[in-house]
Amino acid sequence: MSLRPNPLSTLTRVEVAIVGAGFAGIGAAIALRRAGREDFIVLERAASVGGTWRDNTYPGVACDVPSHLYGFASHPNPSWSGTFARGDEIRSYLEDVVDAEGLRGRLRLGAAMQWADWDAEHEVWRIGTATGSVVADALVLACGRLTEPSIPDVPGLETFPGPLFHSARWDHSADLTGLRVGVVGSGASAVQIVPRLARAAAHVTLVQRSPAWIVPRGGAQYTAAERERLAARPDELERLRADLYAEGEARFASRSGDAAAAARATAEALAHLETQVGDPALRAALTPDYAFGCKRVLLSDDFYPAVASDAVTLVPTALAAVEGSTLIAADGTRHEVDALVLATGFASTQQPYAELVVGEGGQRLAAHWSGGMTSFASTVVAGFPNLFVLNGPNASLGHSSSVLMIEEQAAYVARVLDGRSVAGGVLRVDPAAEHAYTGEIAAVAASTPWMTGGCRNWYVDERSGRLTLLWPGTVDAFRARLARADGSEFLPGPVPLPVPSAQSAPLEGVA
Ligand SMILES: Cc1cc2nc3c(=O)[nH]c(=O)nc-3n(C[C@H](O)[C@H](O)[C@H](O)COP(=O)(O)OP(=O)(O)OC[C@H]3O[C@@H](n4cnc5c(N)ncnc54)[C@H](O)[C@@H]3O)c2cc1C
Secondary structure: OOOOOOOOOOEEEEEEEEEOOOHHHHHHHHHHHHOOOOOEEEEEOOOOOOOHHHHOOOOOOEOOOOOOOOOOOOOOOOOOOEOOOEHHHHHHHHHHHHHHOOOHHHEEEOOOEEEEEEEOOOOEEEEEEOOEEEEEEEEEEOOOOOOOEOOOOOOOHHHOOOOEEEHHHOOOOOOOOOOEEEEEOOOHHHHHHHHHHHHHOOEEEEEOOOOOOEEOOOOOEOOHHHHHHHHHOHHHHHHHHHHHHHHHHHHHHHHHOOHHHHHHHHHHHHHHHHHHOOOHHHHHHOOOOOOOOOOOOEEOOOHHHHHHOOOEEEEOOOEEEEEOOEEEEOOOOEEEOOEEEEOOOEOOOOOOHHHHEEOHHHOEHHHHOOOOOOOEOOOEOOOOOOEEEOOOOOOEOOOOOHHHHHHHHHHHHHHHHHHHHHHOOOOEEOHHHHHHHHHHHHHHHOOOHHHHOOOOOOOEOOOOOOEOOEOOOOHHHHHHHHHOOOOOOEEOOOOOOOOOOOOOOOOOOOO
């Protein structure tokens, strides 16, 4: 989709500005609409919606949560091609949802939020974008958490002469057919990429710092008849989603350290490895030395066979340096490659958007989060009035669909905004509520494999050692926790001053 002419000329005044048009931003827009709010816009820096599913176009990209759970409850999709939809299907789905909800006119594409300041005098957010300014009563940050590629700090990487790119910025102009390709990383993206590359490239060298726990993926393509039946039977579609939801919730036990469930899941993963990889030395190199669930558990039926084939060499250690086209591993081995793919994940604990947002007393969100993200309800933050963060602090899941969490958060946003409308004033989180919520999370997380499992994972903030990305419970538990939020998390505040009109209040510093 091409970039639309942007109607944000100088200053736009809205009740709610949503930043980001992935699942979270679109989910927030749907929730506001359903709550009867029409005065909002969605600012998106890219030229189209989709977030993760617009940016990740690598070979084999697909969801690893069943498609019928990985979508909005309000927009069931009988047309998914299979159990795990391809990335391009998910992107089209989000485009379709935008159309079905009539949100096209709310989108401001190519409008990156460059800064957002809380105007204490008028009690509004002032937001600078690439194409104009916005004044909003409330700001919803839906900027994602697996959005900014993490580029490893490897000496000599810049000397690599061939195609070199991150998995989330796949360079489709680089034809890797018949080349020797290095892949750095063995996480969720790599297990999808490597089997595809192994078929097309002359050879794949997989540099693996630490292996993942991998369980069978299963799943199948839906036949046309199955899709037609689901389309004709919304009750069946709903039942399917409910079943998948229950399966997901049941999976939580094995991921969170329940001894019996983790033992069963570990045995399943080891049996999967043993069935698919004959060579004991290779099996040993692919066997994690940390607890099941500590890192995201991956689903794949074709990764191990690819790694065990002649098409792939596994380098079971970190990448230490690059010298021209030579990869030098930490074990001293050297590997010649023509192209290099960094499947090295994302900068997840320290989000760039936090650098852009300044709250009460001139405090930057990144400074408030200097010891790792904190919040109340995983959504609101002390010192940042009328601000909501979706899919940010403690809102990820290791066992089920992120969209479920996003929907709960979006419903909470709509609910507390309703409360604000009734009571007037500004939603200021009581720091004690944030402190208590952060403590609750820490207490629940303390004995889980995410904290004690002996791995380095992206759920934990490296600065404080706190679990800051993952919600350490089931989706049911998150819903119940948010239901207990009765408004007492907000401080009573003064009545806001009238906001100057758009004509009389041009903002400085914005084109
Ligand atoms: C390869 C991959 C596979 C995944 N598979 C699954 C899966 O199977 N199941 C699952 O539950 N989760 C999965 N995830 C996690 C996935 O990120 C979430 O499920 C979900 O898509 C996140 O949606 P989001 O809207 O929060 O973030 P995003 O999709 O990242 O969207 C954020 C949007 O904000 C925009 N933005 C950021 N900063 C600014 C700014 N300053 N101004 C304007 N716009 C801005 C970005 O351009 C982007 O469009 C996967 C992630 C990846 C990377």
